[in-house]
Amino acid sequence: MLLRMSTLFLRTLREDPADAEVPSHKLLVRGGFVRRAAPGVYSWLPLGKIVLENVARVVRDEMNAIGAQELLLPALLPREYYESTGRWTDYGDLLFRLTDRKGADYLLGPTHEELFALLVKGEYSSYKDFPVTLYQIQEKYRDEARPRAGILRGREFHMKDSYSFDLDDDGLRRSYAAHRGAYIRIFDRLGVDYRIVSAVSGAMGGSASEEFLATAPTGEDTYVSCTNCDYAANTEAVRTVVPDTAADPSAVPALLELDTPDTPTIQSLVDRLNAMDLGRTYTAADTLKNVVLKVTQPGETKYEVVVVGVPGDRDVDLKRLAESSLAPASVELFEADDWAEHPELVRGYIGPQVLAGIGIRYLADPRVRPGTEWVTGANRRGFHAAHVVAGRDFAIDAQVEAVEVRAGDLCSVCGGELRIDRGIEIGHIFQLGRKYTDAFEVDALGPDGKPVRITMGSYGIGVSRLVAAIVEQSHDDRGIIWPRAVAPADVHVIGTGKADQVEVALRIGEELRARGLRVIVDDRKASPGVKFTDAELLGVPTSVVVGRGLADGVVELRDRAGGERSEVPLDSVVELVAERIAAEG
């Protein structure tokens, strides 16, 4: 490959686009890799397309290596497939929907479990056919409420999605492990810095699930990792351990009601307690906050009122409750109307002491363990109760992880301190199980002549998102620094401007190309400064400058990442560059 910049369809921008916030968005637009076509929808220009294909090639390579077979399904899909698994409605507004001339409903595929399951059902029917893994790399569509950050979160994006089909759970585990290994090799080859974190499966259904997160402060996903061991998890899936702070319950005085007018919030309560001369100082962590929730089981229309207790210095993490602790039920906060319907619950002064008596389940965070002592509501407006001991003064129906995780919480594996960081979800692997094969009755006939229900795994990689994630991780104030595996070229040869220098640059470029390297030659009529600036913006790992040294028979070799420069003889530069790049592997 040899691209001449004089004819390349490329226009770089001097200034950041006004709508860009994150580095990848700014640099990909400024470097002429992408252009916005609609909100969350981008055109990939020649250099961007090359980078995108480079990422796809690595993905394809490693997928093929684990025996997955590539195919291509339509992005335009009829409603019926998604109807039978409930996702036509479950996906809600996230689905791009359209109608054909006959009034039939279609959608643009957000992911393809249904179609793959049906495809396999249609083609395979014997146990001898399994296991099989299929994949595609394709545009996916999701009508995000708020697309943002350019390529990082678009409404149209490129995704590799693969699906494994196995006869039994062991097979599924093997397919899952094979994908996990492939993903590790893919992200290593792409030069991405990433973490593998435990995840919850969310709307996809299924059990075991891990996310691959590219570490980046601009990432949208928050994850927790241990500073002492390998444990890492998405904040919804994280498990923590709680230091044992329970006192000897027999040493705690009997429950004491306190007159605490106008203290509906934790802060107002703490201030009041400390003004009451109770012989000690209280903090928010000494109080017990009780949050009333409406919990609806799947398929039910009636909700159950549930109270969740957490230490007063913590907030309830609704997402964690809904997606992990109470899944698959849906969870909502009590609203004004609900309070009116339940006068037995005194808003702002709820205490768990009375809940058992009125038939409401009490779920407590692990920090609220039996034997711990709290100040909490007395179920009368303006009153609280002190010396309330869990297990003595109120019952706990279940312990659930309910609080927002904080840095410094303790690791459930080794007890080390946890930290919280942000990342970009670049891959996600699921052991789906039989949700889709049950829906479509995908069976294989076993050796005994009896049907076996197939079990599925589903595995995604955000190919276009990876391009942006790589830029997020690899840039400086001058531009992008591409890892070689994805760079738009191996070498950027710059003829600084004079005709003879450009001519030599083209000759060097041609010789490099003949050695199988991918080359960009800047043969434009432009001043050296312009060319240097563009080269740094575009981020090709190695560049060769043919300029003033030409009279002495030398050219300059530059390394984009480290910034090193060296003068080398003109007649050995091709050899040297080829060797160096070969040495990098």
Add this chain to the structure above:
RNA sequence: CGGGAUGUAGCGCAGCUUGGUUAGCGCGCCUGCUUUGGGAGCAGGAGGCCCCCGGUUCGAAUCCGGGCAUCCCGACCA
């Protein structure tokens, strides 16, 4: 869906408060000459439904009303 902001040339912006005749600046683009190791200089050009609709006015980019769109924060989100 809630909060905030913005729509003026391909891109980035000024002008609007206080209405006035050819709507400006920088980058980019075109032509010529000069220049060529760090975003060149000089000269000359091309390019505008000032988001849309309506109103006020002799006159609207500017004032008023109503839409629409986009961006940011939040909610939501494999």
